[in-house]
Each structure stands twice: as structure tokens, then as C-alpha cells.
Amino acid sequence: MLPLEIKDVALTVNETHILRNINLQLTDNGITIVMGHNGAGKSILLRCMHGLLEPTEGKIQWNGDTASDVETRKKQAMVFQKPLMLNRSAAANIEYVLKLRDKPKSLVMKYLQSANLDSKSNQPAKSLSGGEQQRLAIARAIACDPEAIFFDEPTANLDPDATLQIESQIISASQQSIKVIMVTHDIAQARRLADDVVFLNKGTITEHCSADKFFTRPESAEAGNYLSAYIK
Amino acid sequence: MSTLSQIFSEVVVLLSGPDPDLIEIVWLSLRVSLTATFLACLIGLPLGALLGIKNFPGKTLCTILVNTLMGMPPVVLGLIVYLMLSRSGPMGFLQLLYTPTAMIIAQFALVLPIVAALTRQQIEDSWREYGDTMSSLCVPLSGSVKTLLWDSRLSLLTTGMAGFSRAISEVGAVIIVGGNIDHLTRVMTTAIALETSKGDLPLALALGAVLLTIALAVNSLVFSLRARIT
Numbered sequence: 001m002l003p004l005e006i007k008d009v010a011l012t013v014n015e016t017h018i019l020r021n022i023n024l025q026l027t028d029n030g031i032t033i034v035m036g037h038n039g040a041g042k043s044i045l046l047r048c049m050h051g052l053l054e055p056t057e058g059k060i061q062w063n064g065d066t067a068s069d070v071e072t073r074k075k076q077a078m079v080f081q082k083p084l085m086l087n088r089s090a091a092a093n094i095e096y097v098l099k100l101r102d103k104p105k106s107l108v109m110k111y112l113q114s115a116n117l118d119s120k121s122n123q124p125a126k127s128l129s130g131g132e133q134q135r136l137a138i139a140r141a142i143a144c145d146p147e148a149i150f151f152d153e154p155t156a157n158l159d160p161d162a163t164l165q166i167e168s169q170i171i172s173a174s175q176q177s178i179k180v181i182m183v184t185h186d187i188a189q190a191r192r193l194a195d196d197v198v199f200l201n202k203g204t205i206t207e208h209c210s211a212d213k214f215f216t217r218p219e220s221a222e223a224g225n226y227l228s229a230y231i232k
Numbered sequence: 233m234s235t236l237s238q239i240f241s242e243v244v245v246l247l248s249g250p251d252p253d254l255i256e257i258v259w260l261s262l263r264v265s266l267t268a269t270f271l272a273c274l275i276g277l278p279l280g281a282l283l284g285i286k287n288f289p290g291k292t293l294c295t296i297l298v299n300t301l302m303g304m305p306p307v308v309l310g311l312i313v314y315l316m317l318s319r320s321g322p323m324g325f326l327q328l329l330y331t332p333t334a335m336i337i338a339q340f341a342l343v344l345p346i347v348a349a350l351t352r353q354q355i356e357d358s359w360r361e362y363g364d365t366m367s368s369l370c371v372p373l374s375g376s377v378k379t380l381l382w383d384s385r386l387s388l389l390t391t392g393m394a395g396f397s398r399a400i401s402e403v404g405a406v407i408i409v410g411g412n413i414d415h416l417t418r419v420m421t422t423a424i425a426l427e428t429s430k431g432d433l434p435l436a437l438a439l440g441a442v443l444l445t446i447a448l449a450v451n452s453l454v455f456s457l458r459a460r461i462t
Contacts, residue, residue, distance in 0.1 A: 052364065080368075087383035
């Protein structure tokens, strides 16, 4: 469904400019990391790309299709910072999306295995640990057969071990030719995962370049300051 | 003290001996109130969920209206249903006045706003948590309603119980549309009202105790069901 084209996008809510003059083109598969300070508009941009929010100006298109069209959105999935588990078993959470996408119920175990949760298939999803719930949320998102998947700080508040397991799921999704767009504050994680980085500052993109370039020679002063502040 | 012991012995007599008249009254009370509550839940749960999830012009007005109807005095509601079902009313041709069906209709109208309003609040709260995920998964509105109702089933059991409690304990509506006819439309609450007006207070209070026992039994049943689901 690539390329993703964002042209002159702005989002204003109650006269507050949350996003301004956003122009971006993503043409390649791989992992795009969106970085920036708190309140820079990263999560909002992700929601706009996914079609959950309509920008007040400009347009967002996936291979020419408007981002907010239901058919376009059905080709995508999103994993939120706090995973929302349905009040049923882990297996039933996967079954729920398989039914939504008219896929056979027999695939449940395959997706649970991909998240290392096959031994907990009958356990209520809400009783799983934070890391397990996030792994299940990712498996559920992948069960939608998306061509693009968004991650909004999926490892915030998780321990290093759980974080690495989530990262391996993200890499695996990317290796299945799913376009990954992810927000993170964790610079080490961004270095491990990113193919390219989009840097947002006060609602505007100040830099979009390869990960190598971003972490070694950032062009914008804002990105340089951000990286140096964290490295210190 | 003698009154208390009199009441107590009346209760024991009522509960121990299989009095066919009492069984008939209890059975009719349960039949009318459970049917009315079931029908109110059938319509009120999805209606309340829709109000909680869907944004539409006039939603606030609808919400205020439903919340206000929760406080509708049963006597006034009974009067409205009476006027609708009376021979000269718009539904008079159905000849339902002074039948258990009329009592079910009245209690249904009484319970429906309670179920809808409490469901709306519950589902609106859940939607704040579920909304993003449901929208991201492109779940249609009907699917979201079903999912949220199912996921909130434990809390909604309490909503159903609130509706049933309102139905089984009200007297104003059923006495107007049912007429408290012996062996036809006499239920626990109308029987209590009758015994009170006749001055047989111990029997009236004993009937009240029986009513509370029934409510306790139904609540215990629902509570154990809830515990089993959890």
C-alpha cells in the first residue's frame, strides 16, 4: 500500500496548532521510527496516518487512497502504548479479529505461538502480565493481515526482557513485508530497530533521514539537541 | 413487642405452609416482573450502548430524557399506560386492561429507562477505554455494541438487577393497570397495599418480608452466577 504521502497536513484543535506543515513521503518497507519531545505531536501524527484522526488541512494518502477510508484502514493495524485486552481468553482475543477479517479460526494457535503465548491460550487476557498483554496485542494486530502497522510506544513501562521480546515481534513483522511505523522515546531501541527516522519538533517535521545519518550527523539543531540531551 | 412476634409468626406461617393463594401471587409477581425486566433488557441494553457509543445531533437531549425517565413516578406511568389501554385509548382494541400483560407493559415502561440509562453510562465509560482499539480494528457499530455489552456483562448483571428490583417492588403502576383482581392480577405489592388498607398490618408486613425473601433469593442467584462467570 506504499507509498504513504502526507501533503501540507495541519491539525488544529481549539485554536491550538498540534501539527503544522507536515510533508512526508514513505516509499520503502522497513521500520520508520518517529521521535521527538513529549507533546511534539508524534502520537497524533500516527493516528492521522492510520486514519483515526482527520487533519484539518492537507491530505494523507496511501498509494493514492485517503487514509481515513475504511478499506484503507482495514489494511493497517495499530498497537497502543496500553494494550486493550477484550474481557475474554487470550485465544478468544485472536479469534475476535480473525472473525472480523473472515479468516479461519484454526489460525489462532499460529498467532499465539508467534507471541510465545500458546501455553496461555485459555487464560483470561486481562490476567496476563503487561509484557504478555502487549505481545498478545501485537499478535492480534498481525492477525489482521496488515500491510502497515503502527506502534505507539509499545514498550513504555516494560522491563528490558519484555522489551526485547516485543522488539523481536516488531522485526519479525517487518521481515514479513509489513511497513512498520513506530513512536518511541528510547534512543537505544530506535538505534536497534530503525531504518529511517522522522523527527518532530513542536508539531513540525524537522528531519527525515536514514537511521545511520540521524544518529551520527543529525542535520537539524532540534534533533541534535534531543540526541545530546539523552546521551548525556 | 406483641406486634413483632405476631408478624414473625405470620411470616413463618406464610413461608412454611404451601398456601396456594400465596404461591399464585408470588408466581404472578415473578412472571410479570421477570418478563418486564427481560424485555426491558432486550431493548434497553443495545439502546443504552448505542447512546453511549454513537455521536449524533441531540444525543445530550436524549441522554437527559432517558435519565429523567428513571425518576418517573410509577403512578403517573400507570396512568399513562391506563389511558393508552383503556377502551377509548389508542390501544384499547387490544383489550389488555386489567390483565397481567398490561402489568408487564407498565413495568416494562418503568424499567426500560433504568436499564438504558445505567447501560449508557457503563458503555460510555468502557468506550473511552475500547474506542481506539475498536476504531483501529474497523469494528462496525453493531459489532462494537455487541463486544462492549459482552465485555461489560458482569456490570450489566447489576443493571438488570436494578431493573428487576424496581419492577418487583413497585405498586403504583400495576395497581392502576392491573386492578388488583384476586386470582387474576394480584401481585405481592398490591396484596400488601390491600391488607394495609384492610388494617391487617401483620399480614401486610409478613407479605413484605416474603417479598424481600424473594428479592434476596433472586439476587443471590445472580450473585452466584456472577461469581461463576468471574
